[in-house]
Amino acid sequence: MGAVREALDALPLVDHHCHGVVGGELSREYFEELITEGGSWPGISSFDSPVGVAVRRHCGPLLDLPRHAPPAEYLARRAELGAREVNRRFLAASGTGVFCVDTGYAPDRLTTPAELADAAGGTAYEVVRLENVAEAVAAAGVEPDAYGDAFRAAVQRAVARPGVVGVKSVAAYRTGFDLDPARPSPAEVTAAAHAWSARGGRLDDPVLVRHLLWTAVDLGLPLQLHTGFGDNDIRMHRADPTHLTDWLHLTGGAIPVLLLHCWPYQRQAAYLAAVFEQVYLDVGLTLHHVGPARARAILEEALEITPFRKLLYSSDAYGVAEFYHLGALAFRRGLGDLLQDRVAADELGLPDALRIAEWAGAHNALRVYGLPGPS
Template identity: 80%
Template sequence: MAAGPVHERLAALELVDHHCHGAVTTGLDRAGFESLLTEGEAWPGVSPFDSPVGVAVRRHCAPLLDLPRHVPPDVYLGRRAELGTAEVNRRFLRAAGTGVFCVDTGYAPHRVTAPAELAEAAGGVAYEVVRLEGVAEAVAAGGVEPDAYAAAFRAAAWEAVRRPGVVGVKSVAAYRTGFGLDPVRPSSAEVTEAARRWLARGGRLDDPVLVRHLLWTAVDLGRPLQLHTGFGDGDIRMHRVDPTLLTDWLHLTASTIPVLLLHCWPYQRQAAYLSAVFERVYLDVGLTLHHVGPARAGAILAEALEITPFRKLLYSSDAYGVAEFHHLGALAFRQGLAGLLWERVEADELALPDALRIARWLGRDNARRVYRLPGGLVDDG
């Protein structure tokens, strides 16, 4: 498909990545790099390079390392090591064309860039998204009595969101319990009893009552709430992370705070439905886009946009670990959305001015508005 004005607009647009993570700051051998290419386990004799995302890295990332497209993995990794991690990160982050990053700092099994470091490498700015499970687990680790847990968690959460640069909060309830929860706010007595059980056994926060309490605390905080849905690593039970399982909870809460459904695949159509019927529900298809690559990004976006109001879809990469994913996510989004919108323009299903406006909304302005970022309250048509 020939490039048109929509492609040009999206290629030049400075994106807002409303959900991502840092990039590793240390060198990676082949095993280390391959472990970050996949959401699954490393399997003997099966290389993640032999997957859609592995092929996309060799096709679309190799030229930024001064290599031909489709070079063998060992050549790619050798050049990566030769340049060094800092230079590799700088090249991919600059190539992404992202001006604003909203960084989830709650997941860091590797040494990764802090938001300020990510922004410096990219030549942009960064804000923080606080993962609430981490706040709760820090409260527990610090020592608290069961009957004091609710107040202590609430105070710690408020302190976290008041830090400079924090623009939202996130929950990984999808990983911990799934969404088939009682939607009603738990009572104080229920929270105390659940805290007693959890504090006695320790470990990560996965008690259904306390997860419900966490989600309702997020409502009280009044900040945009990101919720992981759909695609993730092997800790997910996919049938439990369909976002429509949140419907009853959304009926109780969704007029109070923005709720942002992250990733969504294979439930992008279900998420689209929720965005179409609840005023303050939004979605993205981040993480999915770099895993399917530019070749299939348009198909994923087409399904997400079948009924989604155009003010309700945001761009995210959900890149973690390798800076290639910040670049691939942006590239897949730009190319996939441009192809989709231009096809509709050529079919006279969409006027060109509308397509250009939609491109700008999805890539930048929707996130600015939801997170109240600078320039986000101005609608420039």
Template identity: 75%
Template sequence: MAASGPVREALAGLPLVDHHCHGAVMADLDPPEFESLITEGEVWPGSGISPFDSPVGVAVRRHCAPLLDLPRHAPAADYLARRSALGWREVNRRFLTSAGAEAFCVDTGHAPHPVTGPAELARAAGAAAYEVVRLEGVAEAVLARGVEAGEYARVFRAAAEDAVRRPGVVAVKSVAAYRTGFGLDPARPTDAEVTRAARHALESGTGRLADPVLVRHLLWTAVDLGLPLQLHTGLGDNDIRLHRSDPALLTDWLRLTSGTIPVLFLHCWPYQRQASYLAAVFEHVYLDVGLALHFTGPARSRAILEEALEITPFRKLLYSSDAYGVAEFHHLGALSFRQGLAALLQDRVDADELSLPDALLIAAWTGRDNARRLYGLPASAHGRD
């Protein structure tokens, strides 16, 4: 049951900052296309297994159906028919506005479908939107254009600097967890090492930045750029090797980068406790549990948030949805965060483990203010404080 009381009321009216998300698809989706976007796995035709028969599918039918004027728990076929009848523009508008975000920080580096960029997302949501630059995309563009191996480091650095100077860019991101995992030599690679690795990458022609030396170089370039660095950790699709995405594997690199840029661990599940430890012992480390929240839905969001907050300093947890493709996930992530956090904070207030003023501060910090501070966002994007 959702929490009741002043904490829930405060969180219900709190404009969030979704500090990491993606765009929503700008097209009407047939049933297989929709199902493919609500799973990190695949749709298996003929198997009798549907993503609707999962926690996220149940959460969509329970918590998203009413926004499409359907009863709670509407059958999947009814849900998809109503979504199609409304059309993608209206569907996106309803779910994006219902998320109650004052700002979105949008990773523009992953777009296998035609999705809204920051400007389109902002218009549909009636909110502000900013850009997060994915550095692997910048590096791969440099390799695709062709460059002398000895010039790769300089050209990549220049391209990355150009990318982050675009208006509205507030952070950079790496998907090193997908490419090599985090079991990397923590030291900054030498020029000679980068040249050799770049030569091999150019000769291989794969177009994918997956060389451990080039990935290390990318992470250290991120440090030099001076913006907050978002790092995918934990849960992802079947391209990731989950055991290599444990953020604790970066401990030695975090020691070397202490005093430089904020490092933000995204998603984290099932490693939220490891990320919590790192945030507790390194000043520049922060975390969120986005993605896991909408895949578990409100039914389990509290449990995940409780583990993330066991020892994490309250100024170190941020909110994100990591929504991609279907705007339902922008709504469902926000709902799961609000309900899960309200429940655990209200229980602590009721048990006299936390004062109500402190609980309200924690809600504001984690939902909005920590991200505002880290990314230098305006105190209120739309005057809704």
């Protein structure tokens, strides 16, 4: 296995971006919806995909099943054990010590950060999704003329809650990043708020998204930005993080900016991390979708030019606890094997490889978020 893999396997990971999992039982149809970003389609099973194969191969044994057990057997065993036990097994197997949980997307009853931490024997913190705060302010009936101040005050209240360590935006879904990078004026915000109030719906006005991003800068907390891979609400060409270049120049390194997921833009994200002090990245979500078999390739591209103190681990697990296990397994194997091979080729000293593994798996996130680490 090698010393680097052994060290990573023993390291309590810091999952700096994740979500809750469903606490109740799942039908086959719902399970298949949850394991793919594309949803389920008639006549096409989500098990017949890279992530579906990875679930059967790497998650089945944790349910006392043989590797590659058929989907029907896998789901029957899952139901037999019950959601609570299934979630406990996969969360514990992930070896995660710290969770930073985005609580902003929860159409169903999901586990709370505290419930995740309890099942894994770890510690959990919260990340506030800014679009949710904006939409709650609008739903409360605030007058458009008062929207800017009301949003700022609501965000400040939200991040003052105990356990909040950062904020997140899904601007990639709403407008993309090819926005005017400048801070909008109060008059622009008011005019846009009037238009949004008349139109209704979710926050997708470019001016108000810019206002949201600049409000995040003013907060001083780490800002997570979804980039790249996501469901079909994304317009992928607009989710390339290099569209943020001018905005990053204007913000001047005021806050850490954490680029999430990134695929297929992991190289573009690596460039930004290499040239902007405040930029960090992960390839979460991607890893459990490509599975352990391809995780190394994604990580190698991300690490071509990324400074070693800039790579973080995340699972982006959502809905099913299998993704906590798969994300952690893919990360440990992919990063461990590529670093071990560099040691074998004398491109990297073993002490350096061990330090890089520890940084990426835990310490980089602890430093960026100012966290004390696993207990």
